[in-house]
Amino acid sequence: MGDAVALIVEGLKKSYGNLRVLDGVTFSVEKGEFVCLIGESGCGKTTILKIIAGLEKPDGGRVEFAGGARMGFVFQDDRLLPWKTVYGNILFALRASGIEDGGVVREIIDAVGLRGFENYYPKQLSGGMRQRVGIARALAVNPDLLLMDEPFASLDARTRERMQEELLRIVEGKTVVFVTHSIDEAVYLADRVVVLSPRPSRVLRIVEVDIEKPRDRNSEEFIEKRKEIYSALKP
Ligand SMILES: Nc1ncnc2c1ncn2[C@@H]1O[C@H](COP(=O)(O)OP(=O)(O)OP(=O)(O)O)[C@@H](O)[C@H]1O
Ligand SMILES: [Mg+2]
Numbered sequence: 307m308g309d310a311v312a313l314i315v316e317g318l319k320k321s322y323g324n325l326r327v328l329d330g331v332t333f334s335v336e337k338g339e340f341v342c343l344i345g346e347s348g349c350g351k352t353t354i355l356k357i358i359a360g361l362e363k364p365d366g367g368r369v370e371f372a373g374g375a376r377m378g379f380v381f382q383d384d385r386l387l388p389w390k391t392v393y394g395n396i397l398f399a400l401r402a403s404g405i406e407d408g409g410v411v412r413e414i415i416d417a418v419g420l421r422g423f424e425n426y427y428p429k430q431l432s433g434g435m436r437q438r439v440g441i442a443r444a445l446a447v448n449p450d451l452l453l454m455d456e457p458f459a460s461l462d463a464r465t466r467e468r469m470q471e472e473l474l475r476i477v478e479g480k481t482v483v484f485v486t487h488s489i490d491e492a493v494y495l496a497d498r499v500v501v502l503s504p505r506p507s508r509v510l511r512i513v514e515v516d517i518e519k520p521r522d523r524n525s526e527e528f529i530e531k532r533k534e535i536y537s538a539l540k541p
Contacts, residue, residue, distance in 0.1 A: 307370055312337045312451060312481040313358070317367035320353055327353050329506035330367065335451075337372065340474075340482045342492040344535065345502030351485040352382060354507070355453045358483065371451065376403075378444030380454040382485075384436045386428040392439050393424040399443040410446060417476055418442045434465045441476065452477060454484040458491070470494050474519060489539070493531045494521055501538040511538040 307314060313335040320328040327350040335341045343351050356362040358369050359379050386395050396411045415421055418438040428436055437457050444452060458466045470491060486492050492499045492515075499513045513535055517527050 307372065310336050312339070312372050312375065313483070314370040315354070315358065315367075316370075318354065318357060318364045318369070319366035320350070320357065320362070320364050326506035328357075328364070328367075329508050331502070331507055331509060332367075333500045333509055333512060335481055335483060337481055338479050340477070340484065340495055340497045342496035342499045343483065343485045343502060344487060344489065344492050344499055344539070345507060346504050346539075347487060349502050349505045350507040351487075351502065352455055355379070355455050355483065355485060358451075359453055375450040376447055378447055378449035378452045380437075380440045380444045380452070380457045382455040382457075382459070384428070384440045386436060386439055386443075388428050391425050391427055392420055392431070392442075395428070395439055396443050396446050400446045403447045405447060414442045414446050417445070419472065434461050434469060437461070437469065441473070445476070450481060452480055452482045454482060456485050456487070459486075459488075466491070467494075471520065489532050489535045490523065492535060493517075493528055494523065499535055501535060510541065513538060 311334055316332050318328045318331040331354060343354060345351055353362060357364050359377055387398060390398060393411055396414060397407055400407055400410065415424060418441055420435065420438055423435065440457060458469050461469060474495065484495060496515050499515060501510045501513060503510050515531055517531065521528055
């Protein structure tokens with residue numbers, strides 16, 4: 307694997323009983339690249355992330371990272387510990403990775419815009435704020451690879467756009483694999499978009515989004531990219 311490559315996913319196959327979910331999924335991610343996986347509900351996106359993270363085993367194919375990659379996972383549901391505060395949730399993740407808090411937790415809380423809410427419990431936060439805690443928790447271990455599973459799917463349109471803007475600032479320079487079924491979100495965030503077929507999933511096309519960030523959703527090039535991905539999804 308070359309120096310510039312962070313992750314190789316090759317020929318992943320996976321079935322659950324008789325249900326074929328992945329049918330040879332192949333793509334790679336470069337260091338510092340933001341890659342979106344897009345595909346319809348149930349096509350196997352979460353399964354791909356779980357296999358990358360080692361939470362599921364594939365039936366075939368392989369995953370390779372650049373030496374000892376540390377991963378952060380932002381789950382589709384926020385999975386916060388309800389009995390721990392914002393601070394406590396992030397600290398818990400840090401300690402689980404064997405890292406002690408040398409001020410990192412406060413730094414991360416600032417970065418995701420939650421200063422002042424350190425002592426709040428998850429149920430006292432809005433949906434967007436809970437997602438920020440989930441992102442903070444994943445970032446706390448300073449991951450080489452950040453896996454994000456539709457973290458903004460449950461947010462209203464305006465909050466979602468604001469979170470997308472903030473996310474690009476927060477993860478600047480990090481290697482990210484971000485799952486979405488929103489074409490707009492993929493075109494806004496990604497350097498490249500991996501377009502998946504309906505189940506069993508294969509890669510239909512990989513679309514490069516060569517538009518400078520931050521991107522203007524109303525620009526002609528943005529709208530063109532959206533069309534390109536739309537037609538790749540519906541061949
Ligand atoms: N542990 C499991 N046992 C059995 N079937 C599973 C399991 N996990 C996932 N599946 C099945 O695999 C298929 C793909 O699921 P997956 O969660 O990867 O889809 P997805 O692309 O993330 O969908 P969504 O966009 O709705 O989140 C689904 O049909 C699901 O029912
Ligand atoms: Mg999913």
